[in-house]
Amino acid sequence: MKQKTDVLQGTLALMVLKTLDVLGPLHGYGIARRIEQISGDLLAVNQGTLYPVLLKLEQEGAIASEWGASENNRRARFYRLTRQGRKQLRTETQDWEQTAAIIGRFFDAKAEDLS
Amino acid sequence: MKSLRRFFNRVVNVVTRRAQEERLREEIEEHIALQTAENLRAGLSPGEARSQAMLKFGGVEALKQDYRAERGLLLIENLLADLRTATRTISRMPGLAAVIIVSLAIGIGVNTTIFSWIQLILFEPMPAVSGAANFLLVEPRREMGGYPGASWLEYRDLQTQIPALHDIVASQMVPFNVGERGQTERTHGQLVSGNYFSALDLKPAIGRFIRPEEAERPGTEPVVVISYDYWQTRFRGAPEAVGQKLRVNDSDLIVIGVAPREFQGTMIPLKFELWVPATMGPALLGRALYLEDRSSRGFSLIGMLSPGATREEAQAEFSTAMAQLARDYPEASAGISAEIHPFWKTPRGPQRWLISGLAILQGVMLLLQLAVCGNTANLMLARGSTRQREMAVRVALGAGRWRIVSLVLSENMLLAFLGAGLGAALAVWGTTALRLAPMIGAFPILFPTRVDAFTLAFAMLLGVGCGLIFSAPPAVHLARLDPQEGLRSSSNTSPRSRARKVLMGVEVGLAMVVLIAAALFLESFRSARQTDPRFRPEGVLLAAYDLSGRNPDEASEREFAARLLERLRSLPDVEAAAIATNVPLDLHGIEARPFTVQGRVRTEPGQDRAISNTVTPGYFKVMAIPLLEGNDFADMRDKAAPAQAIVNEEFVRRYLDGANAIGRRIQTRAGSFLIIGVARNSVYDAFGEPVQPAVYFSYRDISEDQGEIHLRTRSGNETALAAEARAVLRDLDPMLPLYDVRTFSQHIERNLYLRRIPARMFAVLGPLLLGLAAIGIYAVVSYAVTRRTREIGLRLAFGATSRRVVLQIIRENLGAIAWGMAIGWVLALLISVRAITKGPVNLPVFIGVPALLLSVATLACWIPARRASRIDPMAALRHE
Numbered sequence: 002m003k004q005k006t007d008v009l010q011g012t013l014a015l016m017v018l019k020t021l022d023v024l025g026p027l028h029g030y031g032i033a034r035r036i037e038q039i040s041g042d043l044l045a046v047n048q049g050t051l052y053p054v055l056l057k058l059e060q061e062g063a064i065a066s067e068w069g070a071s072e073n074n075r076r077a078r079f080y081r082l083t084r085q086g087r088k089q090l091r092t093e094t095q096d097w098e099q100t101a102a103i104i105g106r107f108f109d110a111k112a113e114d115l116s
Numbered sequence: 117m118k119s120l121r122r123f124f125n126r127v128v129n130v131v132t133r134r135a136q137e138e139r140l141r142e143e144i145e146e147h148i149a150l151q152t153a154e155n156l157r158a159g160l161s162p163g164e165a166r167s168q169a170m171l172k173f174g175g176v177e178a179l180k181q182d183y184r185a186e187r188g189l190l191l192i193e194n195l196l197a198d199l200r201t202a203t204r205t206i207s208r209m210p211g212l213a214a215v216i217i218v219s220l221a222i223g224i225g226v227n228t229t230i231f232s233w234i235q236l237i238l239f240e241p242m243p244a245v246s247g248a249a250n251f252l253l254v255e256p257r258r259e260m261g262g263y264p265g266a267s268w269l270e271y272r273d274l275q276t277q278i279p280a281l282h283d284i285v286a287s288q289m290v291p292f293n294v295g296e297r298g299q300t301e302r303t304h305g306q307l308v309s310g311n312y313f314s315a316l317d318l319k320p321a322i323g324r325f326i327r328p329e330e331a332e333r334p335g336t337e338p339v340v341v342i343s344y345d346y347w348q349t350r351f352r353g354a355p356e357a358v359g360q361k362l363r364v365n366d367s368d369l370i371v372i373g374v375a376p377r378e379f380q381g382t383m384i385p386l387k388f389e390l391w392v393p394a395t396m397g398p399a400l401l402g403r404a405l406y407l408e409d410r411s412s413r414g415f416s417l418i419g420m421l422s423p424g425a426t427r428e429e430a431q432a433e434f435s436t437a438m439a440q441l442a443r444d445y446p447e448a449s450a451g452i453s454a455e456i457h458p459f460w461k462t463p464r465g466p467q468r469w470l471i472s473g474l475a476i477l478q479g480v481m482l483l484l485q486l487a488v489c490g491n492t493a494n495l496m497l498a499r500g501s502t503r504q505r506e507m508a509v510r511v512a513l514g515a516g517r518w519r520i521v522s523l524v525l526s527e528n529m530l531l532a533f534l535g536a537g538l539g540a541a542l543a544v545w546g547t548t549a550l551r552l553a554p555m556i557g558a559f560p561i562l563f564p565t566r567v568d569a570f571t572l573a574f575a576m577l578l579g580v581g582c583g584l585i586f587s588a589p590p591a592v593h594l595a596r597l598d599p600q601e602g603l604r605s606s607s608n609t610s611p612r613s614r615a616r617k618v619l620m621g622v623e624v625g626l627a628m629v630v631l632i633a634a635a636l637f638l639e640s641f642r643s644a645r646q647t648d649p650r651f652r653p654e655g656v657l658l659a660a661y662d663l664s665g666r667n668p669d670e671a672s673e674r675e676f677a678a679r680l681l682e683r684l685r686s687l688p689d690v691e692a693a694a695i696a697t698n699v700p701l702d703l704h705g706i707e708a709r710p711f712t713v714q715g716r717v718r719t720e721p722g723q724d725r726a727i728s729n730t731v732t733p734g735y736f737k738v739m740a741i742p743l744l745e746g747n748d749f750a751d752m753r754d755k756a757a758p759a760q761a762i763v764n765e766e767f768v769r770r771y772l773d774g775a776n777a778i779g780r781r782i783q784t785r786a787g788s789f790l791i792i793g794v795a796r797n798s799v800y801d802a803f804g805e806p807v808q809p810a811v812y813f814s815y816r817d818i819s820e821d822q823g824e825i826h827l828r829t830r831s832g833n834e835t836a837l838a839a840e841a842r843a844v845l846r847d848l849d850p851m852l853p854l855y856d857v858r859t860f861s862q863h864i865e866r867n868l869y870l871r872r873i874p875a876r877m878f879a880v881l882g883p884l885l886l887g888l889a890a891i892g893i894y895a896v897v898s899y900a901v902t903r904r905t906r907e908i909g910l911r912l913a914f915g916a917t918s919r920r921v922v923l924q925i926i927r928e929n930l931g932a933i934a935w936g937m938a939i940g941w942v943l944a945l946l947i948s949v950r951a952i953t954k955g956p957v958n959l960p961v962f963i964g965v966p967a968l969l970l971s972v973a974t975l976a977c978w979i980p981a982r983r984a985s986r987i988d989p990m991a992a993l994r995h996e
Contacts (some may be wrong), residue, residue: 029143030150047174048151052143053182060125073153077146078139 013054015097016040018082018090021064026081028071029055055080063089140183148173194519198526205527212499216492217535219888220582223485224539228575229546230478232565235574236384237471238460243378243564245316247420251459252427254284254417254434259451263463264413267448268394268406270441271309271415277437280430281419283315287382288415290401291662292364292390297850302662303346304560305364305390306381307397307415313341313375315420316382321347323358323373331393334407338396340369344377346389364390365400366851380562382418383462387562402667410448418459431456480630484885485582487626490619491892493586496528497593497616498899507594517595524594528587529580536579543567543575617929620896621936627889628940628969629947634882635961636948640804641868650798651700652740653860657834658699659841660856662822673819676848678752681732683844684827689837691830694735695815695823701864705801711811713791714780716771726767727800727810728784730818736762736795738826746778746793749814759817761789765797767809782811786818825854834859886969890976897929898980908984909992918985925981926974933973941966 020035033048058064063086071077148169155165206213242248255263271286286309293300310331321344330337340362351357361368381388398406438454507520547565677695684693698706710723733749750757761782768777782789797807827837838857845854908921
């Protein structure tokens, strides 16, 4: 149970970084929508889980936030990627691709390859 | 780096908690508003749109928890919350908290004060000298016992013959007479080896220290280093002091430097003012052979281990060296062995009895502290019972066992720390008071105790220890609580009432011991004021002189005393004058010497001993001790009479079975004496002592180089005699100071001072402990009674009278108390008979104290019992 949320949080963080990288500054709802659009049902429920992730990233210095006005002219908190966040995104993307490739190869492997 | 930044942010967030919470709320609202708008656009009804949005967002409370966990430091936040709760809880019980804090503070304060003394002696035996505790004592030891010190030549030999010790330092304590002719002052100093200051690694406050070459050849370098205090008082701290002349024992010494502020010599707690090269000894002491004579011992040697060497090596080398010296110089060194001691185990000086006394005192006080802890634990347990419900609610709402324990702990620790803080403040006051206490006597004594980081750490550690001890029972009790049980009722059976009763019994027992000890001390102190010493101290002036710097022979000593007495007796206001070597009721006591007397054969092993004092004729007249038989001693200049002695009544009763004493001979190490008189018994060592046998010898037969002048005034104003006595001595010898001038009454007061310290301590601690015991009993009984409200109500409903209920509750609790009291009483009796009075049991104390304690205990039981018996039976039964 705990393991699963950890994985989710890790991937969620990466998704947040990527979203901000592609779309520029966004408020929480915008990020949630974007992730929902791309990932399908990952955030279909419990959109709120996004906020602890945002906070964690902000405390690590990967993103920064400030108050701004939303589309319907309400006060909203806008998040943007920092320089450090961009760097983090790069290395984590690399790591992710590497891990994915290894795992991929592992799953593709047949019995005779391992013997 | 990343985690560090995160941590830092979290710390910031703990502080800015409120703003952060507000931010999350706003963000959630905004999120839901946006989602609602989106849903509306998708065609949902407004109500549906919002509820869908909220559903999609998920559980807000759970999120807030996650968010909070992510944001801050849960542990610290919990701790802060606990502390807040603790502060609130404590401020809601100010009376109880005050009792706990004050009792802890007094215990910790007293313990810390004692610890600061022990610390001084064990770890910092020489203030201003770093690593002083590492010095070792190099002590030659006589075969038949005693540590005579080393001679100068022996020191020079040992310096090279013990390679395991480097830089051995020699010093000898000497009284100096400082000042111009006619106005000299007695000042204590040390004759030291040339490496004294360099080996101790000291830096002068101003000027320089003695150089090694200045202690090489006798008499060539008349230099002196003075203490900081001496510099301040005598030279008003002027830098020009360096280079000035100081007249010491009628020789001029040049002040070359000032020792560091705290430094007081190498013999704590003695405080020295002057340090002179040992090579000045022959000139200053008037003893030409002082440095060449190997039997002229008296130097104390200390040294530090060379790098890599062990104490065993040093001991072996020292033994070898002493054996060789014994072969080379049999007349001076035969029968003298070698011993190396750690610095605190010095075989001489006040330190020796101090350290064991302090250890015992510390032990007793720690016991007392334990009693305080037990009491606090009882109080907290009793209070905990009323909080069962609160804790049960907490557990039911999801608080873990550890949260409950940490809540209880933080409350108790807060109390403990407040107590320790106040205790440390008390210790600062206590050490200062003790440092300033006038320790007057023949020697200047200063205990430079102070509260430093180490002592503070001790106080805090004691506080933490106490806190842990007294929070354990309530914490365990509450953490074990079953929330269902706790919520359902408060009248379940108590599994810990036995432990509580035992605790109560132990506490009462401890209270009994300490209270009896306190009462005995106070009683002896009070009776000391009222006892007749059987001599008359009123109207007598005491003053001391010392010829030892003159190195006089016996004839000149006798002549000096005779002339001094003649001059003093010619003063118009002097009714009688005498000189004695000992003054009764002295701090150091009077030595009892072994003897044999004609007409007595001792059957049991050992030797007969009697208090012995050497006095001049006229002594009994000054002291107003009547001679029951025979006559006073022969005149000082009488050369014909045989050596004489006067004994007291007790001597006759004990050693001669009351037979006629006059005309018998008494044999001591000093020779054979003829008993010529019998004096009435009087007090010698202490008020309240059992009657002691005593022998007086005559100054005429045993001359001494120092003496205490006793003057009885005619007018009754003995203080006025001081100036005249000084003038007389100045006339006789302008370089000789009259010192330690005091009236006999002052002398007694001063020596009672040391007894007054424990008396005062007990006077404060006794009532405190009584109060503590009463509170402890009250807490336990009222706790037990609350738990039995329903039972008591039932009994009352069935027709029991409230009187019966009260009696029963008191009877139940007095059982445990009585046990504790009985054990405490027996212990106190044993201690008293064995150690304190050694005499008959003080019945009023041994009956009065238990009676007092019992009535206080009964009262402490009665109050809660009575309250319980007054409840309305119906209300009690409805009471959950």
